[in-house]
Amino acid sequence: xxxxxxxxxxxxxxxxxxxxxxxxxxxxxxxxxxxxxxxxxxxxxxxxxxxxxxxxxxxxxxxxxxxxxxxxxxxxxxxxxxxxxxxxxxxxxxxxxxxxxxxxxxxxxxxxxxxxxxxxxxxxxxxxxxxxxxxxxxxxxxxxxxxxxxxxxxxxxxxxxxxxxxxxxxxxxxxxxxxxxxxxxxxxxxxxxxxxxxxxxxxxxxxxxxxxxxxxxxxxxxxxxxxxxxxxxxxxxxxxxxxxxxxxxxxxxxxxxxxxxxxxxxxxxxxxxxxxxxxxxxxxxxxxxxxxxxxxxxxxxxxxxxxxxxxxxxxxxxxxxxxxxxxxxxxxxxxxxxxxxxxxxxxxxxxxxxxxxxxxxxxxxxxxxxxxxxxxxxxxxxxxxxxxxxxxxxxxxxxxxxxxxxxxxxxxxxxxxxxxxxxxxxxxxxxxxxxxxxxxxxxxxxx
Ligand code: IFM
Numbered sequence: 001x002x003x004x005x006x007x008x009x010x011x012x013x014x015x016x017x018x019x020x021x022x023x024x025x026x027x028x029x030x031x032x033x034x035x036x037x038x039x040x041x042x043x044x045x046x047x048x049x050x051x052x053x054x055x056x057x058x059x060x061x062x063x064x065x066x067x068x069x070x071x072x073x074x075x076x077x078x079x080x081x082x083x084x085x086x087x088x089x090x091x092x093x094x095x096x097x098x099x100x101x102x103x104x105x106x107x108x109x110x111x112x113x114x115x116x117x118x119x120x121x122x123x124x125x126x127x128x129x130x131x132x133x134x135x136x137x138x139x140x141x142x143x144x145x146x147x148x149x150x151x152x153x154x155x156x157x158x159x160x161x162x163x164x165x166x167x168x169x170x171x172x173x174x175x176x177x178x179x180x181x182x183x184x185x186x187x188x189x190x191x192x193x194x195x196x197x198x199x200x201x202x203x204x205x206x207x208x209x210x211x212x213x214x215x216x217x218x219x220x221x222x223x224x225x226x227x228x229x230x231x232x233x234x235x236x237x238x239x240x241x242x243x244x245x246x247x248x249x250x251x252x253x254x255x256x257x258x259x260x261x262x263x264x265x266x267x268x269x270x271x272x273x274x275x276x277x278x279x280x281x282x283x284x285x286x287x288x289x290x291x292x293x294x295x296x297x298x299x300x301x302x303x304x305x306x307x308x309x310x311x312x313x314x315x316x317x318x319x320x321x322x323x324x325x326x327x328x329x330x331x332x333x334x335x336x337x338x339x340x341x342x343x344x345x346x347x348x349x350x351x352x353x354x355x356x357x358x359x360x361x362x363x364x365x366x367x368x369x370x371x372x373x374x375x376x377x378x379x380x381x382x383x384x385x386x387x388x389x390x391x392x393x394x395x396x397x398x399x400x401x402x403x404x405x406x407x408x409x410x411x412x413x414x415x416x417x418x419x420x421x422x423x424x425x426x427x428x429x430x431x432x433x434x435x436x437x438x439x440x441x442x443x444x445x446x447x
Contacts, residue, residue: 001104002441003065003398004058004418005352007111007155009041010405012071014048018086021077023113024123024164025408028171037411045403046426048090055097057402057419057428062441065104067351067398068094069111069155072136079115080132083139091140095147105148106398108210109137109194111155112164112171112408119172124160124183127263130190137194138201145202152280152351153194156212157187158234167304169409177307182257188241189268192275210280210351211238213339215331219288219315226312227289229254233306234287243343245273254308278395279339280351283332283380285325290315322356322414327376333383340392347393353380354400356407356414368420368431377433381440399437403428 009025029040047054058066072079074087091107098105110133118129137153154160163170166180176183195207213235218227232251240246246269247258257263292303292311303312316326332353339348355376362368377399384397404417412423418434421427 001064001396002437002444003063003067003104003106003396004061004402004437005067005398005400006047006402006405007069007108008071008074009044009111009113010401010407011045011047011403012090013042013044013046015042017048018074018089019077019084020071020087021073021079022116023071023073024116024119024171025113027116027119028173031173034173035409035411036413039406039411041406043426044406045421047403050426051090051093051097053428054402055094055101057430058098058103059101060430060438061402061418061434062438062445063103064441064445065106065150065396065398066098066402067106067108067152069108069113070140071113072110073113073115075139076115076132076136079118079121079129080135088140088143092143095144099147104150105144106150106152107140107144107148108152108155109133109140110153110190112160114171123172123174124165124186125176125179127186127189130186130193133190134194134197138197141198141201141205145198145205149204149206151195151198151205151207152210153191153207154187155210156282157184157191157209158212158238160187162233162305162307166307167302169302169305175304178254178256180307181255182260182263184237185258185263185268188238188272192268192271195275195277196271206277208278208280208349209242209276210282211235212282212284212352213239213335214283214285214287215334215338216287216289219290221291223289223291223312226310227287229309230287230289230306230312233309239339239342241269241272242276242279243273243346245269276346278347278349279343280349281335281339282352282400283335283350284323284353284355285316285321286328286331288315288317288326289313321372321376322358323410325355327355327379329379329383332380333387336384336387336392336394337390340387340394344393347395349396349398350380350384350394351396351398352400353377353397354416356416358415362429366429368429370431370433373418373431373433374436377437
């Protein structure tokens with residue numbers, strides 16, 4: 001099953017419409033210097049206003065599945081309390097439009113746009129936020145649960161915890177050092193409680209979580225230990241908790257909040273163990289851990305995002321995308337093969353994979369040629385096919401992303417889309433990668 005994905009704050013715009021409350025990304029983007037081009041998501045791709053255009057594009061794209069996220073501040077503007085029914089209407093129209101076109105809706109409940117009032121009460125450092133996620137999840141399920149089967153609770157909780165509360169380069173832009181491990185635990189707990197609550201109401205619901213996992217390589221003498229630490233924070237913290245109900249022993253030595261009974265209450269890890277019916281894997285690049293200061297950080301590969309780590313730096317090899325991320329499809333193959341050995345009965349979906357490349361000039365006929373993106377997607381899709389042929393249970397491949405959109409701290413400067421969105425007019429211009437992906441998706445559906 002091939003699909004494509006977006007996320008609410010990155011595409012919707014209309015951040016004041018129909019009773020939506022403020023989110024941490026509205027607040028963070030307003031902070032001078034936080035976003036590379038000084039932009040925000042208030043207009044984005046205008047998907048909130050142009051739903052019909054997006055649905056038409058999705059139909060044209062041939063995909064069998066569309067992964068989108070729901071904005072918590074539209075549904076519960078205060079983060080808790082009364083449901084804003086008008087905020088759910090958009091998602092209901094989206095889901096109905098997908099179902100009518102034979103496209104499976106795959107919503108993610110939380111893709112980083114936390115209601116600001118919850119952040120004001122401590123955000124993910126506060127255990128209460130995990131409990132509020134369940135109320136919100138049930139409100140969404142109540143409206144859409146008769147048409148949606150495949151759910152993801154969180155997108156990339158590593159980013160929420162460590163880019164948001166350690167490196168401070170994502171909302172809410174806090175630098176809490178080791179404190180960020182409490183955020184990581186509360187995110188996992190929130191996922192587990194929300195997933196259990198949905199399942200209690202709906203035995204058919206297939207509820208998973210989406211992680212940004214990768215392969216981590218030591219690069220040079222003395223980097224074995226730092227690489228193992230990076231692997232613990234990026235991968236094992238999440239996978240061990242979800243599969244075994246434990247946190248990695250080597251991480252526990254450093255990450256004090258994870259061994260603090262005031263943070264990790266009795267029963268929490270038991271609730272987290274087995275709480276995902278499927279695992280979403282977002283993969284873009286491998287990580288090569290080098291000695292300190294050999295290179296500046298590539299985006300998202302900042303030592304500050306690994307609190308308590310020994311001194312280290314990252315050294316991505318070439319070729320690289322516009323994000324500075326090394327291109328290595330074999331990393332995806334190794335990652336999926338490793339996960340499938342680690343948890344053989346846990347179905348996997350590649351929930352994001354894609355590449356930012358500089359815009360290619362528009363041809364005379366108005367088309368956009370993006371051969372690098374086609375090559376990237378083709379090579380990674382081939383890696384998925386190899387690992388499936390070897391027996392891994394990988395059920396979907398979802399390209400990131402349908403539209404050029406608000407790329408978080410990078411603003412609109414980095415373009416991952418299969419479709420260009422013309423600034424100002426918001427006109428959608430499918431790139432060559434869109435047409436290639438459509439053919440590929442249709443061929444996959446025929447098999
Ligand atoms: O744009 C993001 C997305 O929101 C989460 N995963 C990584 C993508 C590219 O950085």
